[in-house]
Amino acid sequence: MPLENMRAMLSRASAGRYAVGAFNILDYSSAKAVVQAAEELDAPVIIQTSAKTVTFWGSRTLAGWIRELTGGSKAPVALHLDHCKDLDLIRECIDAGWTSVMIDASARPFEENVALSRRVVEMARPKDVTVEAELGAIVGVEDDIHVKEQDSHLADPAQAVEFCAKVGPDCFAPAIGTAHGIYKGEPRIAYHILEKVAAGTRVPIALHGGTGLSDGVFRRCIALGCAKVNISTQIKYAFIDGFVGYHNAHNSQYDPLKAIQAQFDKVKKGIASNIRLFGSAGKADHEWRVPGENNL
Ligand SMILES: [Zn+2]
Numbered sequence: 001m002p003l004e005n006m007r008a009m010l011s012r013a014s015a016g017r018y019a020v021g022a023f024n025i026l027d028y029s030s031a032k033a034v035v036q037a038a039e040e041l042d043a044p045v046i047i048q049t050s051a052k053t054v055t056f057w058g059s060r061t062l063a064g065w066i067r068e069l070t071g072g073s074k075a076p077v078a079l080h081l082d083h084c085k086d087l088d089l090i091r092e093c094i095d096a097g098w099t100s101v102m103i104d105a106s107a108r109p110f111e112e113n114v115a116l117s118r119r120v121v122e123m124a125r126p127k128d129v130t131v132e133a134e135l136g137a138i139v140g141v142e143d144d145i146h147v148k149e150q151d152s153h154l155a156d157p158a159q160a161v162e163f164c165a166k167v168g169p170d171c172f173a174p175a176i177g178t179a180h181g182i183y184k185g186e187p188r189i190a191y192h193i194l195e196k197v198a199a200g201t202r203v204p205i206a207l208h209g210g211t212g213l214s215d216g217v218f219r220r221c222i223a224l225g226c227a228k229v230n231i232s233t234q235i236k237y238a239f240i241d242g243f244v245g246y247h248n249a250h251n252s253q254y255d256p257l258k259a260i261q262a263q264f265d266k267v268k269k270g271i272a273s274n275i276r277l278f279g280s281a282g283k284a285d286h287e288w289r290v291p292g293e294n295n296l
Contacts, residue, residue: 003070005099005130006078006228007170009044010204013227018279019207019218022046023271024082024232026053026239028065029260033268038075041272041281045075046100046228048082050142051089059096067097076284080132082230083142090120094129102132102173110135110159117167132228135163136175138208142232157196164201171204171228172197178209181233189217191224198225206230210274211237218277229278234270242266 006020013020025031025047038045047066054062063079070077080100081093090101103120105113117133124131136155155174164172174197177190187209198205204227210218211233218229242263250258275281 001070001073001076003066003097003099004044004076004078005128005170006046006080006132006204007130009046009076009078010171010227012283012285013044013280014204014225016279016283017223018283019222019227019229020044020046020280021271021274021278022048022080022082022206022228022230023274024048024050024053024230024235026235027057028069029264030235030239030267031065032069033264034271035069035073035075035077037268037272037275038077038284039073041275042284043075043275043280043282044077044284045275045280046078046080048080048230048232049093049098050082050232051084051086054081054089054093059092059098063097074284078130080130082232083134087116087120087123091123094124094127098129100130100132100170102134102171104134106134106137106175110163114163114166117163117169121168130170132171132173132206133163133167133169134173134175134208135160138173138175138178138180140180140209142180142208154190154193155197157193157200160197161200164203169203171206172201173206173208176207178207178213180209181211183212187213187217189221191220194221194224194226204228210234215277222278229274231271231274234274235267238266238270239263 023034078100079098083104103117105116121131176194205225206228207226208230210229210231243259246259246262
């Protein structure tokens with residue numbers, strides 16, 4: 001099936017009060033784990049790549065893998081560029097076949113963030129590529145983006161409404177108290193902000209920093225308007241632990257493919273349990289898809 005963008009996927013999720021999982025892949029095997037889990041659960045899914053992963057493998061290589069994996073799959077899949085500050089890389093990914101991109105100009109003053117995010121929308125829309133934009137500062141480390149706790153700040157609901165009206169994003173990432181990386185204590189989610197932002201902007205909300213949140217927190221955020229949930233750190237851990245765990249248990253055996261299989265299984269298991277928890281299993285809804293419409 002051709003790749004889709006996030007527009008129809010997320011508007012259906014918002015209407016149905018479930019969320020589509022957005023999983024940060026690291027290589028071919030982890031991308032395959034996402035596609036297989038989605039197909040087995042009949043779920044829409046978003047494959048995300050960090051800017052660092054794109055630079056590591058190259059945009060054409062990555063896009064080729066994803067096209068090969070999704071070509072024969074029945075699962076609706078979007079290919080999304082996560083947190084990107086670099087307009088040249090955004091343009092490169094759009095040209096290489098990404099169907100969705102995130103502009104992260106959240107470290108800039110409000111008006112600059114609006115202007116830069118709007119530029120990306122104008123660049124992406126003619127190619128039917130969807131855009132996610134961020135407001136506020138999400139604490140933690142996401143590849144090359146570091147935000148210290150004292151520098152983090154939550155999105156202001158009135159500013160969020162103004163931001164979305166001016167930018168027109170397809171998906172909006174307001175800082176609501178979640179964090180990238182591993183939580184040290186109980187995260188304090190600003191549900192009141194999430195509720196006001198979702199109601200005021202009427203744009204599907206992306207929940208960043210999904211790894212480590214409890215099932216109850218996920219359910220509440222999804223009920224309040226989060227239609228996309230980002231999972232990255234969990235995959236990094238499963239990727240390393242799956243491989244190393246296999247080797248530690250069979251340390252006289254040097255059979256890399258068995259270790260890679262164990263790694264794949266661990267990554268896929270986590271993704272499948274996320275898809276079930278977010279309520280997107282069984283939501284592939286093949287009937288609504290008209291060939292040539294929203295399909296790239
Ligand atoms: Zn993020």
